[in-house]
Amino acid sequence: MAGTAMQLDEESDLPWVEKYRPNSLSDLVAHEAIISTITRFVEEKKLPHLLFYGPPGTGKTSTILAVAKQMYGKYFSSMALELNASDDRGINVVRDQIKAFASTQQIISKGVKLVILDEADSMTNAAQFALRRIIEKYTKTTRFCLIGNYVSKIIPALQSRCTRFRFMPLPYDVAATRIREISVCEGLNLTDDGLNALLDLGQGDMRKNLNILQSTSMAFKVIDSDAVYSCTGNPNPRLIDRLCEILLSMNFTEIYAEFNEDRITLGFALSDIIREIHKNMIKIDFPEKMKIFLIKRMSEIEMRLSSGASEKVQLGSLIGAFVEARALQF
The missing domain is CATH 3.40.50.300 (P-loop containing nucleotide triphosphate hydrolases)
Structure with missing residues (x-):
């Protein structure tokens, strides 16, 4: 009995990636x-x-x-x-x-x-x-x-x-089923929006999903989308939606002040914000030529950031691209 108790303690100390690794072919999903x-x-x-x-x-x-x-x-x-x-x-x-x-x-x-x-x-x-x-x-x-x-x-x-x-990335429905099973086994309070946030960040990578789930469960009692994005340091989609609205409505000076304040206060890198804005570009009802213009400019900004360019200067370039796109006739 002592040996069994020790084995259970050792399993509880394992990262969930190893703890829930399938032991037979029948346990594998997808x-x-x-x-x-x-x-x-x-x-x-x-x-x-x-x-x-x-x-x-x-x-x-x-x-x-x-x-x-x-x-x-x-x-x-x-x-x-x-x-x-x-x-x-x-x-x-x-x-x-x-x-x-x-x-x-x-x-x-x-x-x-x-x-x-x-x-x-x-x-x-x-x-x-x-x-x-x-x-x-x-x-x-x-x-x-x-x-x-x-x-x-x-x-x-x-x-x-x-x-x-x-091996293709795991389909969202398969990954969701597995995450729910593990959440039940661990007694976690996982909400639907928290699950969607996990799937969005994981992108079919089950190892990444489980690592995020475990780290979030240690920091928060309720695992919702805010907890997941806060724990991983990724911009919340609600913040990105608000930034997109600002980009499409205010003038250059107002946008720069708002963006810079959010970026400094929340601690996000400009490259992270650009990546999330790019996802939103598909959803927003823009003319096709406007989308092409903006995506091309954003790719140039991302390339300059990876080369070590100043974030402040490239933030101005990003805002300028949206202000210029609004003024152009497509």
Whole structure:
């Protein structure tokens, strides 16, 4: 009983991303076609080399870990080697660690071993070319799963040796269902507008959703949209709506004073405000040419900000773009 209590305490201390990570293929949500294909590979014991790619937080690592746990059970630690290639990405890791694991024979458990290379798109080209030869040499005893965000950074020679699966961002309804389940498990007071704010900030990244949910729950008893935006430091959509109204109604001096006061008081970066205003541009009923004019000017301002330009000067440029657009005939 003491051991069980200790285990529960350890689980409660885990980040929710790890605490609620799926343990089997049946626990995974979304990507039904990918999951059904991989499940068939596992059941028929015909698992090929795999390449998972797509945006972060979409279930790539969770999927292969669930596969490994289903295949090996209690022998997981001896039959699977998990490496994060963003840390261990040199050619020596391929020659020493991966080769040593792939070449050793397992007496206790039968079947192929599994090497999981997370963030494989961070590996050097020399390491990738060395890995190509290792995959060929030990293909009878070992399967490799490469995971990365950008498939273009994986050399074609490795891509051709793997069955590729692209993981899309999680649909909002799937992410919403999972967030609600976790909220119930944790006893959270999550409102509908709070859930919508989480989904808007997460953009299909489940890891980001859970991290925001956990951090907000520690700071606020009620998780609503104000709490979510306040905890993450993102501008509230209501503020952006008000700023858009100001941009379209006041003169330059009044807009500059209002904008500067809000920016300083609330502590938002101008780049954050531009990003949120850009989202609103689609909703506002502007003439098409006016939208094109403003988006082009905003992109130039964002580029100058990323190059280290003064926020005060670029704020004036942003306001000037809207005042100029209002005066032009489209």
